[in-house]
Amino acid sequence: xxxxxxxxxxxxxxxxxxxxxxxxxxxxxxxxxxxxxxxxxxxxxxxxxxxxxxxxxxxxxxxxxxxxxxxxxxxxxxxxxxxxxxxxxxxxxxxxxxxxxxxxxxxxxxxxxxxxxxxxxxxxxxxxxxxxxxxxxxxxxxxxxxxxxxxxxxxxxxxxxxxxxxxxxxxxxxxxxxxxxxxxxxxxxxxxxxxxxxxxxxxxxxxxxxxxxxxxxxxxxxxxxxxxxxxxxxxxxxxxxxxxxxxxxxxxxxxxxxxxxxxxxxxxxxxxxxxxxxxxxxxxxxxxxxxxxxxxxxxxxxxxxxxxxxxxxxxxxxxxxxxxxxxxxxxxxxxxxxxxxxxxxxxxxxxxxxxxxxxxxxxxxxxxxxxxxxxxxxxxxxxxxxxxxxxxxxxxxxxxxxxxxxxxxxxxxxxxxxxxxxxxxxxxxxxxxxxxxxxxxxxxxxxxxxxxxx
Ligand code: GLN
Numbered sequence: 001x002x003x004x005x006x007x008x009x010x011x012x013x014x015x016x017x018x019x020x021x022x023x024x025x026x027x028x029x030x031x032x033x034x035x036x037x038x039x040x041x042x043x044x045x046x047x048x049x050x051x052x053x054x055x056x057x058x059x060x061x062x063x064x065x066x067x068x069x070x071x072x073x074x075x076x077x078x079x080x081x082x083x084x085x086x087x088x089x090x091x092x093x094x095x096x097x098x099x100x101x102x103x104x105x106x107x108x109x110x111x112x113x114x115x116x117x118x119x120x121x122x123x124x125x126x127x128x129x130x131x132x133x134x135x136x137x138x139x140x141x142x143x144x145x146x147x148x149x150x151x152x153x154x155x156x157x158x159x160x161x162x163x164x165x166x167x168x169x170x171x172x173x174x175x176x177x178x179x180x181x182x183x184x185x186x187x188x189x190x191x192x193x194x195x196x197x198x199x200x201x202x203x204x205x206x207x208x209x210x211x212x213x214x215x216x217x218x219x220x221x222x223x224x225x226x227x228x229x230x231x232x233x234x235x236x237x238x239x240x241x242x243x244x245x246x247x248x249x250x251x252x253x254x255x256x257x258x259x260x261x262x263x264x265x266x267x268x269x270x271x272x273x274x275x276x277x278x279x280x281x282x283x284x285x286x287x288x289x290x291x292x293x294x295x296x297x298x299x300x301x302x303x304x305x306x307x308x309x310x311x312x313x314x315x316x317x318x319x320x321x322x323x324x325x326x327x328x329x330x331x332x333x334x335x336x337x338x339x340x341x342x343x344x345x346x347x348x349x350x351x352x353x354x355x356x357x358x359x360x361x362x363x364x365x366x367x368x369x370x371x372x373x374x375x376x377x378x379x380x381x382x383x384x385x386x387x388x389x390x391x392x393x394x395x396x397x398x399x400x401x402x403x404x405x406x407x408x409x410x411x412x413x414x415x416x417x418x419x420x421x422x423x424x425x426x427x428x429x430x431x432x433x434x435x436x437x438x439x440x441x442x443x444x445x446x447x448x449x450x451x452x453x454x
Pocket of ligand 1: 101102103104131132151152153154155156157184291405
């Protein structure tokens with residue numbers, strides 16, 4: 001009831017929720033109460049969560065914040081959300097996001113921008129919460145849920161977490177099932193939590209993660225007790241500092257934050273080593289070929305027949321065209337056009353195949369660093385703090401907007417786990433995040449190291 005009241009009071013301004021499900025929440029909470037009374041409590045009993053609109057929720061509108069899915073109510077539940085409900089968690093509603101998770105500011109949502117609960121000191125200017133999981137991050141930061149589900153294809157958990165002073169982890173590719181999550185770029189998409197602190201993130205991921213016969217890329221490895229890693233020592237751990245992440249024009253504050261992170265980890269007994277990840281500079285351009293290519297294929301299913309919106313036409317092809325023209329927003333159309341172009345005959349070898357080869361090189365950079373004894377890698381999470389809504393520079397230049405992902409996309413390209421953890425405030429009083437990157441399926445290392453920083 002307290003969370004629902006908070007949503008009623010604040011959501012009109014923040015716009016984090018696009019659907020609130022108070023009846024469902026109360027019904028689930030009652031079931032929790034009953035289990036607690038009978039001493040049958042489950043690990044997440046009664047914990048109220050917000051769900052990114054990309055996750056299918058049975059009987060509850062699921063639109064990926066796109067007009068093309070208008071009115072779609074799935075008859076099934078995503079595996080990740082089902083895992084949370086099986087552990088006793090309670091659903092408060094569906095969270096705003098960039099349309100089909102394409103964006104870094106939550107400004108591509110059909111349901112409008114989300115406002116970051118943070119503002120610069122002495123300023124009335126509204127800021128973006130980051131994207132694409134902007135609703136998840138803003139809801140957690142504003143106490144409109146105790147934690148949220150999110151997804152990360154190229155930074156969409158970690159960048160919004162950094163912009164809102166929350167914790168977000170993208171686990172290793174395969175750790176969580178993608179079943180029932182609207183696909184953006186299937187070889188990069190991963191679900192993960194956004195939470196108020198590292199312990200909460202660890203608890204939530206432990207519930208979300210599972211092998212799933214309905215997603216053959218989910219991995220059959222036991223899910224460790226992530227919470228047990230909180231408070232463990234990092235003495236003797238080797239932390240790599242990649243020189244390629246010191247990009248041109250990076251604000252001094254970000255460099256200072258990074259150095260502060262280094263100092264904290266050194267003080268806690270870690271050994272700091274300089275490393276090189278030489279293919280870093282190709283990650284962003286390669287990502288913006290691979291991700292749109294997969295997106296253009298995945299989004300072919302929105303044809304006016306199977307789900308959501310249908311705009312009638314004179315014949316079936318005309319109906320497809322009118323539905324897709326009306327249903328998709330600008331950014332999504334841009335991705336479909338880039339994707340179909342790089343996959344087309346004659347360009348496939350020049351762009352898509354080369355991007356896939358570059359991806360292998362990026363992955364190998366990390367493998368070599370880990371083989372040389374590095375346990376985790378520390379970088380800034382983003383090249384800046386949260387920027388203004390409808391920022392003139394960014395709104396008119398999609399490539400500039402894409403630069404937001406410069407520190408995060410490498411992790412998706414390599415399939416590795418990455419966590420964003422608050423590192424401090426900038427001169428405007430806005431949160432800045434640090435990122436830790438780990439070895440495949442070693443999320444525990446990230447939790448224990450991030451806990452030292454938070
Ligand atoms: N901002 C990136 C993009 O627009 C990443 C999005 C994501 O991780 N879902 O593609």
